[in-house]
């Protein structure tokens with residue numbers, strides 16, 4: 344298929360996302376657009392609850408978490424039973440950390456200062472359980488020097504929780520090199536693929552990563568409330584999460600008192616009742632991404648992000664995202680004068696983007712965005728800077 348036909352083919356999906364008719368939607372790094380099918384999915388949830396009541400558990404609700412987990416697995420290169428579903432990514436990290444006691448000497452956790460803050464907050468709190476957290480700093484606010492990161496991972500390192508794509512700059516880390524180094528010294532890598540899944544092709548099994556976590560609400564267009572936890576097959580049954588519950592028990596419906604008899608599949612990492620409405624809501628998005636194909640999405644993403652970078656540089660703005668295609672995810676962070684106010688004015692004009700301190704305005708085209716939307720957002724930003732339009736909006 345030629346690039347042109349491929350792009351036209353991807354753009355056919357626009358009609359499935361109503362918000363694209365009303366806004367310039369360039370914020371899929373934060374919340375992917377809602378596919379229209381979600382109305383029907385949620386109505387189906389309500390209908391089932393209303394008509395079947397408690398019988399619905401037996402008629403499909405208990406199965407739903409594994410059905411959705413396996414569908415997700417197909418998008419990230421995980422096998423059946425490799426994934427368990429949780430409420431958010433921070434909690435998946437908590438389940439992982441609860442498998443370890445951080446006893447010295449192997450109690451070191453290596454992280455980067457560009458990590459998503461929630462994950463830093465979480466691991467820094469694990470210091471009270473004995474963790475020693477070493478934070479490798481970025482020098483340019485875009486990437487993290489690989490040699491310093493690799494050097495920090497040593498024989499005392501237990502865990503390396505790391506985003507594959509850094510949320511601030513969309514820097515794509517060299518996961519292979521990091522996993523290889525970690526395994527050489529006996530450490531385990533927790534790869535946060537939240538900013539990658541759905542826009543950067545992933546093959547978790549081939550990567551031999553120990554853990555991977557992420558959510559469906561960004562590039563997978565699945566909405567809030569579903570996060571996934573992947574555990575390497577041969578590692579799974581050696582781990583015993585302390586954050587656990589009845590759904591991780593081999594016989595949950597026997598309601599046995601006493602210690603848990605753990606399952607030996609991905610459900611070993613579960614705890615309580617699944618987030619059913621979210622499991623319904625996420626399915627149309629996952630299906631669209633499956634059909635669109637992440638390889639094709641990646642090609643289009645590289646093309647659209649290149650256009651953004653060129654447009655920003657031509658206007659003399661600072662690009663806080665790698666120029667090299669192999670080093671960047673789906674977002675372009677652009678710093679320009681009064682970036683925060685400009686971002687607010689863009690949103691007021693229905694051009695949906697966001698602002699992050701240290702990054703600037705983040706623009707995130709997905710497979711459903713036109714080239715013209717990129718050009719429109721850039722020219723509007725230029726006009727806003729030139730006219731200081733936000734001042735008029737405030738005084739209006």
Ligand SMILES: Cc1ncc(COP(=O)(O)O)c(C=O)c1O
Pocket residue numbers: 430431432433434459461462506508510535537538558570
């Ligand atoms: C890379 C990354 N990890 C984690 C999170 C937050 O995850 P949660 O709110 O599901 O805990 C985000 C949110 O934007 C993120 O970009």
